[in-house]
Amino acid sequence: MEKLGLRERKKQRTRQALIEAAVRLFDDRGYDQVTVAEIADAAEVSPRTFFLHFQTKEDVLLANADVRVDLALQVIAERHAGEPLSEVLVRAMDRMIADAWDRDLSSGLAALRARLAASVPALQTRLLQRYLSAQAELAQALQRAFPARLDAITASALVGAMVGAVSAAALTALERGDGPDEARDAMRQAMALVARSVA
Amino acid sequence: MEKLGLRERKKQRTRQALIEAAVRLFDDRGYDQVTVAEIADAAEVSPRTFFLHFQTKEDVLLANADVRVDLALQVIAERHAGEPLSEVLVRAMDRMIADAWDRDLSSGLAALRARLAASVPALQTRLLQRYLSAQAELAQALQRAFPARLDAITASALVGAMVGAVSAAALTALERGDGPDEARDAMRQAMALVARSVA
DNA sequence: ATGTATTGTTACAGTGACTGTAGCGATTGA
DNA sequence: TCAATCGCTACAGTCACTGTAACAATACAT
Numbered sequence: 001m002e003k004l005g006l007r008e009r010k011k012q013r014t015r016q017a018l019i020e021a022a023v024r025l026f027d028d029r030g031y032d033q034v035t036v037a038e039i040a041d042a043a044e045v046s047p048r049t050f051f052l053h054f055q056t057k058e059d060v061l062l063a064n065a066d067v068r069v070d071l072a073l074q075v076i077a078e079r080h081a082g083e084p085l086s087e088v089l090v091r092a093m094d095r096m097i098a099d100a101w102d103r104d105l106s107s108g109l110a111a112l113r114a115r116l117a118a119s120v121p122a123l124q125t126r127l128l129q130r131y132l133s134a135q136a137e138l139a140q141a142l143q144r145a146f147p148a149r150l151d152a153i154t155a156s157a158l159v160g161a162m163v164g165a166v167s168a169a170a171l172t173a174l175e176r177g178d179g180p181d182e183a184r185d186a187m188r189q190a191m192a193l194v195a196r197s198v199a
Numbered sequence: 200m201e202k203l204g205l206r207e208r209k210k211q212r213t214r215q216a217l218i219e220a221a222v223r224l225f226d227d228r229g230y231d232q233v234t235v236a237e238i239a240d241a242a243e244v245s246p247r248t249f250f251l252h253f254q255t256k257e258d259v260l261l262a263n264a265d266v267r268v269d270l271a272l273q274v275i276a277e278r279h280a281g282e283p284l285s286e287v288l289v290r291a292m293d294r295m296i297a298d299a300w301d302r303d304l305s306s307g308l309a310a311l312r313a314r315l316a317a318s319v320p321a322l323q324t325r326l327l328q329r330y331l332s333a334q335a336e337l338a339q340a341l342q343r344a345f346p347a348r349l350d351a352i353t354a355s356a357l358v359g360a361m362v363g364a365v366s367a368a369a370l371t372a373l374e375r376g377d378g379p380d381e382a383r384d385a386m387r388q389a390m391a392l393v394a395r396s397v398a
Numbered sequence: 399a400t401g402t403a404t405t406g407t408t409a410c411a412g413t414g415a416c417t418g419t420a421g422c423g424a425t426t427g428a
Numbered sequence: 429t430c431a432a433t434c435g436c437t438a439c440a441g442t443c444a445c446t447g448t449a450a451c452a453a454t455a456c457a458t
Contacts, residue, residue, distance in 0.1 A: 011435065034302015035414065046437050051416060055332060125327045132327065136418050156371040157364040157389030163355040168334055172355040190356030197396030206454050210406065220433060246409050268435065 010030065014072050015053050015063075016113045017043040018101045023059045027112055057127045061113060065100065065127070069134040076141045085146050086198040092138070093191055095163055096131075101184060114183075118174045128167050165190040204304045214252045214262075216242040223260040226311055260312055263302050268294045270332045275340045284345050284346035286398040289390065291337070292361055296386045304379040313373045330366070334358050358395065364389040 004012070036057055040047040054060045066068040074091040079088045081162035117123045136156075143155035150158070169190035173183040203211070205304040214318040220241035235256050239266035242277040252257045271291040278287045316322045334355070342354035350355070372382040 005426075007434070010425090014435080036416085046219055047415095048236040048417090048438080051437075052358045057415070090417095096408080121328050122324070124331065125324050128327060129324065130332070139367070139371070151374070152371055153368050153388055154392065156367040156393050157385075160314075160367025160389070161364035161393050164334075164366075165360035168331075168338065168355040168359025169352050169364075171331070172335075172338070174389075176351065186352045186356075187351055190359070192458060193353065193356050193396055194360050194393070195396075197392055198393075204405070206404090209454090213406080235445085247409080247446090248407060251406075254445095256444065311430085317434075 014043070014045055015050065016092075018045065018050060018053055019060055019063055022110060026061070026116060029121075031116055031123070046122050058122055061116065061123060062126060062130075065130070067096060067130040067134060068099050069096070069137055071099055072134070072138055073141050076138075076145050079145065084199070085142075085149055086195050087168070088145065089142065089158065089162065089198065090191055090195050094188070095167065096134075097166070097187055099182070100179075113178075118171075124171065128171075131163050131167060135163055157193075162191065163195045165194050213244055215247065216356055217244070217249060217252055218362070220261055222301055222308065222311065225260070230315050230322060255321050258310075260315070260322065261326065261329055263298075264329050268336055270294045270298055271283060271337055272340050275344050278344060282354060282378075283398075284341075284348055285394055287344065288341065288397065289394050290360065292365065292390050293354070295363065295389070296365065296383060300379060300383045301303070304382055307379075309369070309379075309382070310373050317374075330362060332334075334362050337362075338370050357393075360393045360396070361390065364393045 001161045018039060022034070022039045025039060025042060036051075037047045038048050039060070040050045043050075050060075054063070072095055075092040076088060117127055139152075139159040141156040142159060143152060152170050168189045170183055170185040173186040178186065200284075217238060221233070221238045222246070224238060235249050236246045237251045238259070242249075249259075253262070271294060274291040274294050275287060284328045285368060299309065311325075316326055338351070338354040338358040341358060342351055345354075365386045368385040369382050372385040377385065
């Protein structure tokens with residue numbers, strides 16, 4: 001399983017050093033007050049190397065926060081015959097939230113990430129983008145799963161409402177200083193609100 | 200009503216020239232292939248002037264968004280006593296949609312924006328940021344207007360669902376080649392879908 | 399009308415994110 | 429041990445964006 005060669009191990013070490021240097025510096029002085037050059041310097045690599053590992057300055061903080069769209073698609077694919085639309089949709093969203101949550105918590109950087117995401121718009125947006133990029137895909141899968149109930153517009157609107165509600169609720173919770181559990185409850189509450197309009 | 204002085208009129212003319220130059224250039228050559236310096240040059244102003252009118256290069260394409268939020272806030276502020284939440288919300292959204300149709304959809308600007316946003320990450324990001332701040336403002340106003348019915352989370356979720364649904368529907372309509380009228384109908388349909396969950 | 403304050407615009411000089419490229423040196427596989 | 433690979437570096441460059449001082453046209457007072 002861990003068959004990484006020496007070269008690859010060194011690469012990962014560099015990557016990790018960049019992440020840790022960035023987190024420490026961001027924590028100390030704030031996101032905007034830290035330049036990429038300084039991060040690279042603290043990690044003892046050249047500035048160019050930073051961008052060989054991360055596409056943007058923001059990405060160094062979201063390195064392990066991938067959203068698994070395929071999980072939601074899987075839920076839709078594996079639905080039981082005759083299962084109501086609202087239940088499938090709720091379960092799919094819940095699955096995505098749970099997965100993203102686990103990764104964030106296990107990374108150990110969840111607190112800093114939440115704090116920075118709440119205060120730096122660029123990070124806020126970048127996080128939400130991961131959910132939004134899944135939107136069209138989800139809508140399409142949902143429409144194919146319920147062709148009799150949903151046209152393309154309705155499917156898009158439904159998924160858009162879900163993602164929009166959950167994202168907005170999560171952000172509001174984070175911004176007012178809620179902890180992880182409360183934020184998660186807020187997301188579920190938002191989900192339930194939209195789910196009512198399907199039934 | 201139009202009591203603008205000469206100075207202010209010139210300013211607006213400069214602003215409009217920048218917008219039109221930008222739209223034309225973006226349409227011709229694509230977003231990334233146009234520099235701010237070129238836009239300023241085409242509008243016959245200095246590059247510095249561009250940033251006195253728009254915070255970022257992306258903002259020149261989102262010039263009318265602020266006006267729209269103001270319209271919705273106005274609807275909320277001018278509600279009749281005892282008017283149901285669902286009606287106020289629907290009217291506020293409807294007002295924004297109508298304005299969007301007037302300004303952006305009918306002119307084809309919305310279609311260009313959707314096309315560019317789909318392919319340019321920076322534009323996507325900025326658009327999202329605008330939506331987020333607009334949503335937060337709306338949610339706050341809505342909660343203050345209906346403090347007995349809405350907590351902060353529910354208000355955010357509600358507005359997020361509305362905006363998310365309407366945006367997704369509009370995008371889907373535009374992407375499949377619908378005209379301005381069909382796009383507007385799609386937005387209204389999405390709005391009605393979410394509105395059901397309030398009642 | 400005339401002087402004064404305001405302000406939209408400008409030129410200039412920066413900072414910092416991000417990219418292309420060529421070369422070096424350490425791993426890798428044969 | 430030879431050759432190919434590849435992560436990294438240095439260097440030079442583009443471009444979005446900002447601070448600042450100055451200018452000239454407008455606005456406003458007297």
